[in-house]
Amino acid sequence: MAKSEVYFTKEITPDSLIKIFNAMNVALNGKVAVKISTGEPGGHNFLDPDLIKDLVAKLNGTIVECNTAYPGKRHTPEDHWKTFEDHGFRAIAPCDIMDEEGEMPLPVANGKHLKENYVGAHLEKYDSMLMLSHFKGHAMGGFGGALKNMSIGVASAHGKMWIHTAAKGHSFEDSFSTDQDSFLESMAEADQSVINYMGRKNMVYINVANKLSVDCDCDSNPHDPEMADIGIFASTDPVAVDQASVDAVYSSPDEGKAALIERMESRHGIHTVEAAADLGLGEREYDLVSID
DSSP states (O other), X not given: OOOEEEEEESOOSHHHHHHHHHHTTOXXXXXEXXXXXXXXXXXXXXXXXXXXXXXXXXXXXXXXEOOOSXXXXXXXXXXXXXXXXXXXXXXXXXXXXXXXTOEEEEEOTTOSXXXXXXXXXXXXXXXXXXXXXXXXXXXXXXXXXXXXXXXXXXXXXXXXXXXXXXXXXXXXXXXXXXXXXXHHHHHHHXXXXXXXXXXXXXXXXXXXXXXXXXSOTTOSSOOOXXXXXXXXEEESOHHHHHHHHHHXXXXXXXXXXXXXXXXXXXXXXXXXXXXXXXXXXXXXXXXXEEOO
8 A cells, every 4th residue: 555645844933934835735625614623712822813714714614613612711702703813813714603593514424433523513614624733742642643633623612522522421520441552552443434424535634843842732832842943734634744743853962852751551541542543544654855
């Protein structure tokens, strides 16, 4: 089987984002959703609007998000719209809270845990999607990249808890008693439902590996990054782009990588990639193509 191609650049600039998208030689047609994390207020590591605005404009894209399952400043549409505004995203593109008017179920085929994945109902408005992810650590998933952004990120507030509890509960508290691997496998199963709904040819994945905190952008008080920025990864394969991002952390000469590696390993974060590969969502073997 042919390896997936993952494109890479060390440059993290508006121009390099467009350059790496163009390198994939793909087209996102129709109404384009650009899925990001708007970032919990108090945090400061989320993708800079000035970094992404030119690429979003090139795609004539709409920046999309869903509300959080936990209390905070992105839990209700009213608060979340203020976060969109305060963090500068409404100034650069049209924006959409996809579960503002409810959710819709997507079927999961042959899932060990999920039979359905609940996503923001507005997903049906879009024909194609750029999964534009800030790659970094995560307190529960070990790391967050394309697979997390596509599963937890596209899920409605209720759907997020459904994934976190591996379809065994509906509350934030229930997530703390869920078996870790079951949670990670549930993220991969949710990914499968989104890919099947949108269509593989209508999805592209970019991971920006900068501000590499051990904490997610959902944290209002994240730990400061302990290692230097790595660069940007892009692929039509979400498994390969996350695997390449993880591999780049391990192969970095930066001694500060130890904290992020500990975070990933202590949460068995790579298991999401393993589970997604087992579901046929992509390949862990890849060819890294530098565009520098």
